[in-house]
Amino acid sequence: ERYRPAHCPHCGSGHPWHHGHYERKADRSPRGPENPVWIPRFYCRRCRHTCSRLPSCVAPRRWYGWAIQQCVLLYLWLSFSLSFTSLRFGPSRDTCRRWLRWL
Template sequence: MYRPVACVHCGCSGVWCHGRYHRKADRSAAGALNPIPVLRFRCRTCSRTCSRLPLCIAPHRWYNWADQQRVLLLLLAGCSQRRASAIFALGRHTVRRWWQRLGERSLSFEFHLRSRFAELGRSVDITEFWLRCLQRMPLCEAMAWLDGDGVCVP
């Protein structure tokens, strides 16, 4: 269940299910969208609501985690952003944005993931860390662990 332990706004426990909305999860090859229900929760104390995304949906992004992982693996292997965008038929700006966001937040992500998974602490640089991390778990799982630790994961 994706129910938060406590309210993300005030920190009090006791949130309850408060409906749902549908989110477009990804793009299929035919261009159709497949909406997924996202649960909403309401806090008993402050009456504010929050939502919890399923593991397959990346917050604030149109593409799913699996697509992003494939692109990032190519980039970590030394492929150019232009080539990666051509291989996956993505915009160069999209690929560049994913790569920049990973670089900008990598120190924070690495810190939290290393504290949870000791074997990732043996990595020498950012490339080796992410290659080890993605061998151990998919990107969606790594981001779910970070989200659970309260790290902003867009």
């Protein structure tokens, strides 16, 4: 219930109802297995759209957790190479570069 949005993000109508869930792999660390997390979905009767609410442990639009992203960005900010950082933490060089550009 605490993930239920108060209003539909599409039309603003109140209290969308629970409409199942989907699994998302939240932990993609190179040292452990991927841990699926259930993401609740909600349906608005008025506009007939669905929306999802991510738990705080899942980074939006990211496959890697916040801690790995933080370490990668710190190493890149301290002028370590993309190759070294990629080998140390697991994300590819392209992913590390994209995160650095985002920062």
